[in-house]
Amino acid sequence: MLHPFDPGYVAEPFVTLCSEYPGTDVYPPGQFRTEWGPIFHRGRLDGSARVLVIGQDPAQHESVIRRIMVGEAGRRVQGMLRKLGVTRSYVFINTYLYSVYGSVKAHTRKDARLVDYRNRWLHALLTGSRIEVVLAFGRVADEAWRFWRETPAGGGIDLAYAALTHPTQPESASNGDKAKLADATTALLRNWNKALQAVAPRVQHPDAPTPLVLYGDTWTDEDRIGIPEFDFPAGLPAWMREQDGWARRVGPDDLAKRRNITIRIPKGVVA
Incomplete structure (x- = not known):
């Protein structure tokens, strides 16, 4: 039985990016769990990606696996990508390299060193690439995209874009209240449906062309799918x-x- 895997960071400019990442001078340990190291991406780095996903920050599962969005949030986003017919041609990066500890101060979010390094990743993934759609999950992910758009390179790229509610926002916002969870989930799925309808026509090269089926008022088994083996280290x-x-x-x-x-x-x- 063959086991496909992600070979990692084997080509430029990603080799250099992974060797020049910022540390505690840029990511204050009082705001980030820098002790667990940076986590860079998940998905295709070979130029074949059609969708770029921007997340927020890694959690404990990501700290072990060394790939981002591999937990519940990742499975929900994977299900959304499948609705767009995208089963392989995607790449994920996060707003932050390190897991957030508490909250991130405004001056840290806007630190030019933090923003410039992230923009180097965006530049590498977007300039001259095949990306057709960008999806940002969460407020800080949307902010990361807006910062990129303010750069000379970012301002010159015409891509479909959607800012979406973070996949696990209903759980974090409801604090164990089942009624609040149900309402927040319905609100999230309506937000996602709006985004799907906006960006689906711009996915011109899906991996598996499929009619767009929108979400209902709550998650179904088909909405949450596993992350493929080829996204993980060997x-x-x-x-x-x-x-x-x-x-x-x-x-x-x-x-x-x-x-x-x-x-x-x-x-x-x-x-």
Whole structure:
């Protein structure tokens, strides 16, 4: 059985980008979990991507796997991409290289060193590329795109663009209240439907042409799909790709949780 995988950062300009990433002088440890290192992307870096996805910041699963949007948010976005007929030709980057700790101050978000490095990634992915659509999930992702558009290179590119509600915003906003969760989910899916209708005509080269089917008022099994094996580094265990909840920040206080990611193999994998 063959196991396709992502070969990683093997060509320029991505080799240089991965060797010149900013550290704690740009990403303050009081605002970011810099101790777990930067996490750069997920998807195609060979110029074949048709859709660029901008997310926000990595969580604990991403810290282990070293690819972004591999948890519940990633599965929901993967389902949206399939509605556009895009099953392989995509690339993801985040607004921030490091997981946010608490909140990010305005002056940090606008730090020229942080913004310029991110814009180098956008420049590498967009200039002369085949990208047709850009999707930004979350407020800071939309801000990242607007900062890029203000550059000379960004201002000269004509692409379909949509700013969308973050995939897991309903869970974070409802705080365990089921009624609030249901309402927030419906609002998110309406936001996503509006975006789908706007950008779908601009996807001229889908991997699997398919009629556009909009979301209902809540998630269905078909809306959340697995992330393909070819998006992950070689040799990653199947259970890390197929399930959520195996990585948790554990400890009696915030500092202990910051220092620890506990990995637990799901039931049924071993006897």
